[in-house]
Amino acid sequence: MADPESRLVEQVGALLRRAAAEAILPMFRHLAESDVSEKAPGEVVTVADHRAEEIIAAGLRRLRPESEVVGEEGVAADPAVLDLLAGPAEAWLVDPLDGTANFAAGRQPFAVMAALRRGGRTEAAWILDPMADRLLVARAGEGAYLDGNAVRTTGESIPxxxxxxxxxxxxxxxxxxxxxxxxxxxxxxxxxxxxxxxxxxxxxxxxxxxxxxxxxxxxxxxxxxxxxxxxxxxxxxxxxxxxxxxxxxxxxxxxxxxxxxxxxxxxxxxxxx
Missing domain, CATH: 3.40.190.80 (D-Maltodextrin-Binding Protein; domain 2)
Incomplete structure (x- = not known):
């Protein structure tokens, strides 16, 4: 991959892997009671969610200083952050730990996800399975890839x-x-x-x-x-x-x-x- 957009895809993938390695995997099945809290009725959040979002948001701002970052935990703290998606600015969507309830209970699966939005359109996406170290990436109009290999959904008509x-x-x-x-x-x-x-x-x-x-x-x-x-x-x-x-x-x-x-x-x- 040589073009700037492909380079960005690689950099964001590496950033998600770093957040998983530093903030998520070390805490899996090692959370103390004080590391888990309820942010809404029936919705838990952990220190790993917050730390992973901090790492990802800081890294994205370094990569694209002109971009806004809309993270799940940032919106939980300040719902007005969500309004950034409706504006003209380039914006990142970040779910630092999808499947938090599973993670907090010591179960799989859980994932780290991000998407890049421009002009009201999702232009690129990443889903990392931290436990298997499997990374799915996509760019609009460029296909989807699993660890660098093109992937396709079935095209069959299934009863x-x-x-x-x-x-x-x-x-x-x-x-x-x-x-x-x-x-x-x-x-x-x-x-x-x-x-x-x-x-x-x-x-x-x-x-x-x-x-x-x-x-x-x-x-x-x-x-x-x-x-x-x-x-x-x-x-x-x-x-x-x-x-x-x-x-x-x-x-x-x-x-x-x-x-x-x-x-x-x-x-x-x-x-x-």
């Missing part, structure tokens, strides 16, 4: 009863949860989810599963994975079929390996029968 995917049901409205539950018998395997959006997106890119449905769509949780899936040949849309925009704040997202899978899952689980 509903052969599909495998996730419905993250925790935040689903009651009516929608009932509809999905009713339709689950039409799908081969419906999984409850791994409490780590980064892993769900990675599993679609890796063809371990073909779809995922989310209700809560915080931008740092989904902008990186959305670009990666789309760059690999997949489809990411709102539940009504409209385009996904990380900034619009609406709930509901259906991610699929290809157009046919999206249509099949939507008909089976989301359409009114």
């Amino acid at each position: 509903a009863r052969s599909l495998r995917g996730v419905v993250a049901s925790r935040f689903l409205p009651v009516e929608l949860r009932e509809r999905v539950t009713e339709g689950a018998g039409r799908i081969g395997t419906v999984l409850p989810g791994q409490h780590c959006a980064g892993q769900e997106y990675a599993d679609i890119v890796d063809n371990r599963q073909q779809f995922a449905i989310f209700w809560r769509t915080l931008p740092w949780d989904h902008a990186p994975g959305a670009l990666l899936v789309e760059a690999a040949g997949g489809v990411v849309r709102r539940l009504d079929g409209s385009p996904y925009d990380p900034v619009d704040g609406r709930a509901g997202l259906l991610v699929a390996a290809n157009e046919s899978v999206w249509d099949t899952v939507h008909a089976a689980l989301l359409a009114t029968h």
Whole structure:
């Protein structure tokens, strides 16, 4: 990789790996009770989240001094930071530790994620699995790569009863949860989810599963994975079929390996029968 954008992709990947090595992995299964706190009802945060975001944010500002950084923990401390995404400035989205509840409980998976936004568009994305040291990267229009090797989602039309995917049901409205539950018998395997959006997106890119449905769509949780899936040949849309925009704040997202899978899952689980 010789062009400046490719060099930036490499530098950010190295930065995420450094944050994982310095702030996350040493704390895994070594957290004291005082290292974990509740930032919202049912939402935990750890010292590893804060330290990793500090490392990543400082590194990104060194790489791109003109850019804004919108980190999950920064927004938790000051929700007004989220407004930076709607402005004209180049902005980074950072999830320093996706799957914090897993991490705090000494479980996998968890991930480190980042995305670069320019002019209202996600231009580049990174998802790091720190435990396996696997790095997925994508640039808009340039494809998706796992540790430097091009990856593609399946392009096959798969019958509903052969599909495998996730419905993250925790935040689903009651009516929608009932509809999905009713339709689950039409799908081969419906999984409850791994409490780590980064892993769900990675599993679609890796063809371990073909779809995922989310209700809560915080931008740092989904902008990186959305670009990666789309760059690999997949489809990411709102539940009504409209385009996904990380900034619009609406709930509901259906991610699929290809157009046919999206249509099949939507008909089976989301359409009114």
